[in-house]
Amino acid sequence: MRQERGHSQEDMLSFGFSTRHWQQIEAGRPITLTTLLRVCDVFEVTPEKLLRGLYVVPTHPPDDLRQTK
Numbered sequence: 001m002r003q004e005r006g007h008s009q010e011d012m013l014s015f016g017f018s019t020r021h022w023q024q025i026e027a028g029r030p031i032t033l034t035t036l037l038r039v040c041d042v043f044e045v046t047p048e049k050l051l052r053g054l055y056v057v058p059t060h061p062p063d064d065l066r067q068t069k
Helices: 010-015 019-026 033-043 047-051
Strands: none
Touching (some): 010 019, 019 033
16 A cells, blocks of 8 residues: 555655664564554555455465364
């Protein structure tokens, strides 16, 4: 989304994010609800829109849930 809007990671400084913090967000590190809401505010999107499509239902259950024969 950042790149789609023409922002560099350094541009995120003007929105109050350190470059390091933004790199961690983009790397998929866990974030707080406060950070999620700040990101939504910066890009003027709702949390629902931002999060839509992030969770993909696996086609196979995890190994620990599979029944062994």
